[in-house]
Amino acid sequence: MRATQIVLSSRPKGIPTSDTFRFEEIELPNLKEGEVLVQPSFISVDPYMRGRMNDIESYIPSFQLNAPIEGGIMGKVMESKSDTLKAGELVLGTLPWATKSIGKASNLKKIIPSSISPSYYLGILGMPGLTAYFGLLDIGKPKAGETVVVSGAAGAVGMVVGQIAKIKGCRVVGLAGSDEKVQILKEQFGYDEVINYKTAGRNLFELIKAACPNNIDVYFDNVGAEITDSVIFNINAKARIIVCGQIALYNSSQISRGLRLLPFILTKSALIQGFIVHDYKGRFPEGMQQLTTWLQEGKLHFKETVIKGFERLPEAFLGLFSGQNVGKMLVQVD
């Protein structure tokens, strides 16, 4: 059985380029006991994957050079040597970027058909949704009437954070990178205010101040750098800052410099917590259940940016860093 896979051909310095990825034709071996052959329907591209392209120690191992890139995939079982998964069933798992691949059934999660779009298990009911849920509620602990600010508000995580904050009775202010995103978040996702940080320029601090007349109690940070400075210098005492992503800095080849935040954090008795959703693995069922309920009740909505064609995976991935997506960025394969 032949397949095409995408390997990491070199470690990018700065923004990944065409040299970062290499397409390879491979011959898949025969299935062993307990394995299944999966054909991806949707492949997830996520900002955190940029970190795995570097050769540095982190919470998740680096991608190996000349080995396939791997990530979240929702696909269909084509052949099975497992008792638990049958051909034709839909599964979710971490698999290589390949047109077909072999996985252990025990590492895959079966998707039970329902009214929910299966691709949502890579988005609002997958890592991004759970990241929003646990990061906001467990670390941010928003109280009704408080002000919650979200950077990367139109991304897969940010879009969900804002909606959950609204469910909890907060004033929600987003930061996003285009007027189109601003409009979508306000009209379709219930954000009270959204600021286009790209057109704000040097006025960003003042625009945030104006949008948050009672200052900021919770900041859910997906972006980092100057945007984050402008938010943090508007916080209230005892603010909670969830550091979930730093996409503005993922392509930096050295440690960036910026304003020193700690003296202000001290003055405000504020909390900063670096947050990785895997720390909440034991509570994923709780999160999934609540998110599903809110979805079915119509209290949560979601959006996907779907790019068609396996060969466009590198392009879709790079698009994350220039903000091409509204909501979850996915590549549709079949």
Place this chain on the structure above:
Amino acid sequence: MRATQIVLSSRPKGIPTSDTFRFEEIELPNLKEGEVLVQPSFISVDPYMRGRMNDIESYIPSFQLNAPIEGGIMGKVMESKSDTLKAGELVLGTLPWATKSIGKASNLKKIIPSSISPSYYLGILGMPGLTAYFGLLDIGKPKAGETVVVSGAAGAVGMVVGQIAKIKGCRVVGLAGSDEKVQILKEQFGYDEVINYKTAGRNLFELIKAACPNNIDVYFDNVGAEITDSVIFNINAKARIIVCGQIALYNSSQISRGLRLLPFILTKSALIQGFIVHDYKGRFPEGMQQLTTWLQEGKLHFKETVIKGFERLPEAFLGLFSGQNVGKMLVQVD
């Protein structure tokens, strides 16, 4: 009754100078019901007071221009119109920098004579000791075998932090500003390693790395800036960083720039908590009791740097920022 007081004559830009302080002769009014006349024995100078000299909103109000500076004082009741305090009794409270002053008895705490030096109620059994106790144990949550790093290790807070961390079974590494302090901390206060950051220069990161072979689990920060950068880039996953002081930056007249920490905090799932001891007011009795017990058991030791003479208060205060003190800096008045 005449007295001398020290007022804030101008708000300092950068390091306070002789223009910052003005000595004034005043005539005290007669005591009213419930008031006492206090003559200070020891006046505390503390780094946080620098923040009160600025005209910016913080967790504690700014000093008023042309009004007396106030701070922690341990003194003797000279006259009393209170039922609860008698002349001759020792008291503790927040009072103006003055050779005599009038306070409400209800705002003062009586010191019961014991084997403990009364000045300790401004140090190890006062704000500095409680700051060490709650900051380290409640936020840092050190576990036996973990590595705890303390900046400003020879200061009134740092000296206590290191000893409590040793009581809890940790490896304790300090950062201090002179070879004399290094020696005192290692020989008299049980620090496992102490690094002189002033002579370390560009090797600080590597020296910390070498002193912390298992990396750092808890960082108790009294100093900030480059010292803190060098510590933070040596932390373990799930490290806890207590931001208690930023003395290196208190005299900055604008927001300093430095390395951006948040991307690394994210990678390490680390916690940063700005910490103000007043948030623990309800638990002060618990902290006092435990610290007193450890002192009496000989498990805790303390040091004071005592400068004699009311007129030397400004000099003593400024000495904090050039590291003149080992342990608690006090001015002895009578």
